[in-house]
Each structure stands twice: as C-alpha cells, then as structure tokens.
Amino acid sequence: YQFTMKVIIESPYRFNVERNTLYAQKALLDSLNRNESPLAFHLFYTQVLNDLDEKERFQGIMASFQWHKVADLLAVYTDYGVSYGMKLAINLAKKNKLKIEERAIL
Secondary structure, three states, rough: OOOOEEEEEEEEOOOHHHHHHHHHHHHHHHHHHOOOOOEOOHHHHHHOOOOOOOHHHHHHHHHHHHHHHOEEEEEEEEOOOOHHHHHHHHHHHHHHHOOOOEEEEO
C-alpha cells in the first residue's frame, strides 16, 4: 500500500453517539480507501475521556489540535452537519493553513 497523506477526520460525535460512531467509522474507511492514513480523535479519545465532562472534552480537543502541525489534510465529513467541535478544528486548520476538504459519503 502507498499511503499518500496523514489525514485528520472530522465528523459529528456528541448528542447522537451511536449513529455518529458508525458514521465516523465509515469516514475512516472512506479515507483508508483513498490510500490515506487517517486519525479520528473523537473516536479514540472518547474511549478514555468523558465527552460529557467539559474539562475532559476540552482536553481531548486541545490534544487533537496538536496533530494539525503534522497532518497533510483535515477531512470534514458533513453528511450530518458540522458540529461546534468540527468548527473549532476547521478554524484552527484555516489559521494554520492546513488543507481542508469537505466530504460526503452517504
């Protein structure tokens, strides 16, 4: 396999966790099928941080933003809209001149 880019996956998570977890998994698969090397921090960090605790949620968001420094692309999956957390990531990506690509898969 020739992986072309390090990609941060953004998709909704909060408020409909079951549906959004399945959607994020589909987004990861879509990215892998594009020969990208994706990370979906909202799936990973919520396994050890409580997304309903604002302090822990903020901790996860801020930790994920460190990856903007080394990523090649922010892939924003928008079939279920753009959440507040996604907007924060998009704004940071714009500030850091990280390439942003909007995607739909449903």
